[in-house]
Amino acid sequence: xxxDASTILPGRFVSGEAVExxxxxxxxxxxxxxxxxxxxxxxxxxxxxxxxxxxxxxxLDQSGADVDGALVSAFVLIDLIILFVVIPAGVETLSKxxxxxxxxxxxxxxxxxxxxxRFRHALVRALVGVTLEFPGLxxxxxxxxxxxxxxxxxxxxxxxxxxxxxxxxxxxxxxxVWGWIPxxxxxxxxxxxxxxxxxxxxxxxLAVRHFLxxxxxxxxxxxxxxxxxxxxxxxxxxxxxxxxxTPGWAFMSAVLAxxxxxxxxxxxxxxxxxxxVWDTLYGPRVEKVGG
Numbered sequence: 001x002x003x004d005a006s007t008i009l010p011g012r013f014v015s016g017e018a019v020e021x022x023x024x025x026x027x028x029x030x031x032x033x034x035x036x037x038x039x040x041x042x043x044x045x046x047x048x049x050x051x052x053x054x055x056x057x058x059x060l061d062q063s064g065a066d067v068d069g070a071l072v073s074a075f076v077l078i079d080l081i082i083l084f085v086v087i088p089a090g091v092e093t094l095s096k097x098x099x100x101x102x103x104x105x106x107x108x109x110x111x112x113x114x115x116x117x118r119f120r121h122a123l124v125r126a127l128v129g130v131t132l133e134f135p136g137l138x139x140x141x142x143x144x145x146x147x148x149x150x151x152x153x154x155x156x157x158x159x160x161x162x163x164x165x166x167x168x169x170x171x172x173x174x175x176x177v178w179g180w181i182p183x184x185x186x187x188x189x190x191x192x193x194x195x196x197x198x199x200x201x202x203x204x205x206l207a208v209r210h211f212l213x214x215x216x217x218x219x220x221x222x223x224x225x226x227x228x229x230x231x232x233x234x235x236x237x238x239x240x241x242x243x244x245x246t247p248g249w250a251f252m253s254a255v256l257a258x259x260x261x262x263x264x265x266x267x268x269x270x271x272x273x274x275x276x277v278w279d280t281l282y283g284p285r286v287e288k289v290g291g
Contacts, residue, residue, distance in 0.1 A: 026107050026169040027157045028148075035134075037101030042083055049079045084130040085123075092122040102169070112166045125161035132160050182212060184257035185250045191243060192258035199237045205259060208234060208252050215249075227252075 026034075053075050061067045091099050096116045097109035109117050109125070131138045133147040151159050156168050184192060208230050215223055231248035234255060235241060242251045 024171040025156045026105075026171055028151050030105055030107060030171070031151070031157065031159075031169060034099065034101035034105040034107050037104050038088075038099050039101075041100045042087070045087060046079070046083055049082060053079055080130075084135065085126045088129065089119065089122040089126040092117065092125070093119045097122075097167075106172050107169050108172050109162075109167050109169050112168060117165075117167055121165045121167050124165035125167060128161040128164045129159075181260060182209065182253045182256035184261075185254050188242065188246065188250060188254035191240075192254045194240070195255065195258060196239045197237075197255070197259055197262070200234070200255070200259065201237075204230075204233060204237065205256065209256055212249065212252055212256070 057067055057072065057075065060071075088099065092109060095103070098107070102108060109121075111117055111121065130136075132143045134144070136143045136147075147160050150163070151157050154163075156162075158168060162168055211218075211226060211230055215227065218226065227248050231252055234252055238255055242254070
């Protein structure tokens with residue numbers, strides 16, 4: 001029976017269509033590194049907020065206003081909300097799942113289905129974090145241990161905020177691996193050699209490559225809908241259009257095969273030039289013997 005939601009396998013990420021994605025879930029070590037970097041940023045923000053709050057309260061006091069303990073406590077509460085809710089949720093929303101620490105560590109927060117998070121996901125993560133994880137306003141110490149234990153035993157390394165928001169943290173910088181190489185349909189070889197690929201970006205090319213290499217694993221009608229959408233998006237990026245009646249899969253395969261051929265040719269030419277320059281500068285010199 002097909003899963004309705006995404007599934008996390010040990011070290012891998014599988015979408016709801018049972019397609020294994022080329023990403024790795026982040027574990028405790030990398031997440032703690034990102035968290036430590038985020039704490040440094042929050043410490044700087046806390047110092048700035050504290051300075052501004054002290055200055056503002058001092059000005060109020062000098063103006064004759066009644067600055068009592070309740071007012072000071074209210075400002076402290078506002079500062080805490082800004083530090084541990086507004087800033088984390090705002091940064092993750094605007095950066096589509098990356099805080100400063102996650103950016104440095106090569107991590108990103110995504111939904112369980114692999115899509116980018118929205119404000120509600122970031123807000124839930126922040127609220128659970130401030131109450132149950134760090135600083136843990138509800139039973140601090142105990143909730144810290146529960147949070148760490150949850151990350152250790154969860155197959156995806158999820159913290160409590162991830163479980164509540166339906167998110168997972170993944171590595172953006174996955175090790176490169178050799179993968180599937182598209183084949184050129186014979187009937188499209190002549191057309192592909194003339195096509196302009198200047199507007200074809202890496203992101204779209206990667207999406208088409210993943211679809212072609214794994215389309216047999218995608219169930220209908222999702223496979224047809226996704227294939228048609230990718231073919232239409234690709235057609236808007238290349239000129240001239242393919243010959244009339246060309247199947248979408250053949251069109252996409254031809255474009256990727258031609259792109260691969262051109263990139264491989266440029267790489268080979270670059271290596272040849274580098275080797276020639278290297279030999280010219282550092283190769284063995286043969287002295288000319290005069291007669």
